[in-house]
């Protein structure tokens with residue numbers, strides 16, 4: 001068995017589940033921590049375990065450029081290379097190739113592009129992406145797709161969805177690492193019928209799980225929920241569903257109510273390095289001068305290592321001086337905060353109080369926005 005629904009919420013589509021991977025069990029709904037280059041920036045794998053992190057994300061595009069397939073293969077895969085023995089999910093590189101790289105040419109087989117690092121020419125398509133993910137040895141590999149920008153015209157979106165569906169088939173048919181599961185990605189921009197068609201065609205191919213891609217790319221929040229609603233109902237109920245690139249607490253709760261099980265986002269660790277803490281009452285710029293004398297923790301009531309041991313005054317001081325410990329402490333807090341949020345959410349679903357919990361969370365955030 002790969003995925004098990006343990007409990008379904010009576011009033012929403014929220015569900016409590018378990019994903020069984022070769023590197024451990026993942027309790028869902030889950031927020032996955034992003035370790036683009038084989039490291040969740042500023043954290044050690046032992047920190048991740050202590051912070052309740054369940055899955056680390058790696059990125060095919062970035063790892064293909066640096067250190068490259070040969071180096072990871074020599075280590076016997078990414079788990080051993082980075083010293084993380086828990087589950088790893090790899091993004092296919094589709095998103096990065098279309099957003100970061102200088103594109104040379106798109107063909108039926110993939111994309112010819114120049115590396116964003118040194119301009120070196122690379123080719124990445126479904127075959128290359130799956131081959132790289134096989135070397136990485138991720139527990140969950142994603143198909144190679146095209147992530148549409150927002151806004152995007154109807155004609156462009158239609159062509160892109162057709163391409164994404166063809167690439168999904170090629171991705172699925174490639175050889176995979178032992179025990180590696182493969183997820184399809186629903187695209188279609190803001191067009192409900194395209195999303196539905198994409199979801200149905202992917203479901204017909206029989207993937208191990210399904211992602212909703214191309215959301216949280218700058219569209220209004222309502223558009224995002226609309227894209228989820230246009231995709232999720234057409235996906236099999238006995239497979240995990242994953243909204244890519246989303247990590248805002250309130251939005252994750254809304255998506256879980258719509259039947260989503262998995263999320264990832266680079267923002268929590270990125271804003272930590274810029275001095276911003278994620279709290280249940282909104283984001284707090286800890287490096288602001290007004291905290292210079294504040295003897296309270298970064299977040300009142302938080303039980304993370306940072307909040308148990310240090311004051312806002314101290315963390316602010318570290319940022320003001322460019323001390324590396326500041327980045328580390330706030331990263332610890334943010335990763336803990338999101339994992340704790342998901343843990344509470346799972347407890348609420350398990351206890352049959354998800355709707356009340358979600359409403360309470362929404363009010364808390366709104367009061368402070």
Ligand SMILES: [Zn+2]
Nearest residue numbers: 302304307333
């Ligand atoms: Zn904390």
